[in-house]
Amino acid sequence: xxxxxxxxxxxxxxxxxxxxxxxxxxxxxxxxxxxxxxxxxxxxxxxxxxxxxxxxxxxxxxxxxxxxxxxxxxxxxxxxxxxxxxxxxxxxxxxxxxxxxxxxxxxxxxxxxxxxxxxxxxxxxxxxxxxxxxxxxxxxxxxxxxxxxxxxxxxxxxxxxxxxxxxxxxxxxxxxxxxxxxxxxxxxxxxxxxxxxxxxxxxxxxxxxxxxxxxxxxxxxxxxxxxxxxxxxxxxxxx
Numbered sequence: 001x002x003x004x005x006x007x008x009x010x011x012x013x014x015x016x017x018x019x020x021x022x023x024x025x026x027x028x029x030x031x032x033x034x035x036x037x038x039x040x041x042x043x044x045x046x047x048x049x050x051x052x053x054x055x056x057x058x059x060x061x062x063x064x065x066x067x068x069x070x071x072x073x074x075x076x077x078x079x080x081x082x083x084x085x086x087x088x089x090x091x092x093x094x095x096x097x098x099x100x101x102x103x104x105x106x107x108x109x110x111x112x113x114x115x116x117x118x119x120x121x122x123x124x125x126x127x128x129x130x131x132x133x134x135x136x137x138x139x140x141x142x143x144x145x146x147x148x149x150x151x152x153x154x155x156x157x158x159x160x161x162x163x164x165x166x167x168x169x170x171x172x173x174x175x176x177x178x179x180x181x182x183x184x185x186x187x188x189x190x191x192x193x194x195x196x197x198x199x200x201x202x203x204x205x206x207x208x209x210x211x212x213x214x215x216x217x218x219x220x221x222x223x224x225x226x227x228x229x230x231x232x233x234x235x236x237x238x239x
Contacts, residue, residue, distance in 0.1 A: 007123065009046035012036035015221050017161070017213075018046050018096060018118070024222045043123040047093065093159040093211065094120055097148045100163065100217070100227035101140025102235045111135040112234025114227040115148030126151065127226070131234035140231065141167050142197040149204040157209045163217035163224060171212055176202060 008025035010016045013035045019025040022039075029035035040046040096118040103111035112131030118124070128147050131140070141164040152158060162168055170176045179185065179192045180202070186192055204210075215224050 006039040006041065007043050007046045008037060008039050009049055010035070010037045015215060015219065017221070018043060019222055021222070024220065027220045043118060043120050047120045092157060094156040095152055095158045096120060096223070097158050097160045098223035098227050099141070099144035099148050099160065100224065100231045101137055101142070101144050102228065102231035103135060103137040103140055104235050104239065107136040108134050110235050110238040111137065111140040112231040112236070112238065113140040113144035113147065114230035114234065115144050115151070116223045116227050117148055117151060118223070127230060129230040129234045131238040133238050138166050139194055139197060142194055142201060144227070144231070146197060146200050146204065149201070149208060149210070152208065155207050159211050159213060161213045161215050161224065163215050165214060168212045168214050170198070171205065171210070
């Protein structure tokens with residue numbers, strides 16, 4: 001009987017995060033000085049470890065979960081720090097979201113977008129993709145993020161991984177805040193491109209707690225590579 005599939009977490013390596021197979025994890029840690037990684041039975045356990053929870057805290061959390069609900073409620077005042085607070089770690093997420101966009105001819109060529117969503121609690125993975133006949137690479141990057149965030153219905157903590165600095169910097173560097181302050185104008189006074197998509201993203205960002213992470217594309221990160229495959233397939237379908 002085959003063993004249960006593991007989830008691998010890399011805390012220090014070429015790329016960090018969760019990986020669904022040992023070969024993908026191995027690419028990040030093999031030959032990397034001081035690599036730190038570990039295998040887990042579930043994505044939730046892996047995320048707690050990435051968030052800096054100690055072995056003792058993990059055991060305390062496991063014991064707490066094993067108690068009847070009434071016992072857990074009674075013990076609430078003595079709660080340990082087994083689970084980080086909302087602001088404790090960038091990796092303390094309910095969902096891991098990878099997004100990517102592709103355009104076969106940029107601009108005004110056929111393009112596609114893709115989003116891969118992992119529910120940290122259950123490990124369930126959802127894949128979304130679509131495209132347009134005439135678009136740009138940036139519009140597809142934004143469309144991927146919109147689709148992924150929209151698919152997560154209730155307000156959640158989301159770690160969003162993207163290889164688009166255009167998308168990430170708009171939030172991390174507060175471009176979006178400044179565009180809105182100027183009436184959707186850039187610093188040079190010209191209109192902001194893709195305003196319709198940015199407005200949708202702004203609303204979704206306000207609903208969720210989103211932490212943006214940049215990943216280098218085409219270096220073997222499983223979810224990023226899968227997004228790239230789905231986005232390119234969607235773009236081909238819209239030729």
